[in-house]
Amino acid sequence: MVSDSPDAAVGVLGVPFDGGVSFRRGAAFAPARLRELSTRLAACGDEGTPLNLDVRDYGDVPPDLNWSRIFQTVEERAAGPLQHAQALFLGGDHSVSIPLMRAFDRSVDGSFGVVILDAHPDLFDVYDGHRWSHACTARRALDLEGLDAEHLIFAGLRSIAREEWDFLQAHPSIRYVTAREWWRSGVDAVAHEVVARLQDVRAVYLSLDIDVLDPAFAPGTGYPEGGGPSTRELLELVRALCGALPIKAMDVVEVAPVLDHGDRTSFAALSVIYEAWSATEERWAES
Ligand SMILES: [Mn+2]
Known part of the structure; x- marks a missing residue:
């Protein structure tokens, strides 16, 4: 499954940086922990369908205490996996999604x-x-040339600061599905709407902050x-989105192994990644 081939279906890059955090750090340890644990898991979707895709690992962006320089490096190094x-x-x-999405913006026509x-x-x-800051990620995404506000969609929100609330009210084209709406209307309805809203775009970037999960399932964040x-x-x-949308890039952020219990947050992140790949493989097979 791990391959050196430039023809591998998936390219992976680790960005062990948590300098954008103001409170509880630890996410810098996630790439190493996720790689380590991934070797212990069956490579399959969650119904057991084997994963066939090859993955090329581009390693990690090296540490650098200069924030603007490391973000520049992240943006450059992202070009390989993209x-x-x-x-x-x-x-x-x-915060690492800021340079990653900038690289994505440049890679998508x-x-x-x-x-x-x-x-x-x-x-x-x-x-x-x-x-x-990691509290500015979506705001910086809106600075990107290729992203219109109506193509920015959130799901799982349940903690919105007043400044963010005011911004959302002032920009009604940004769709946000709260955790409550997700729970009450159901996952199929949420997926259906997200897919419908992104029907006309050429590519989709999926950003997964693991804190979307309830802390019962992901305490390590x-x-x-x-x-x-x-x-x-x-x-x-994730299965519904990856099965229907041209997701060209995905990030998994805010997994903090040092805050975790029994690696449950890391394992949850890995199962989401494998499920995303499994659904993506099915979409590729159909197209
Ligand atoms: Mn978050």
């Missing part, structure tokens, strides 16, 4: 969609005095928020 049919980026905190699965919208313009979906509900949504 040449594959699908890229997977392992954070790191959610035309307009694209961004789906963010997160307990928080990360829509601050500035947080802790910086525009690259900096900002756990109760009332979130279960792993089962997240798997169902």
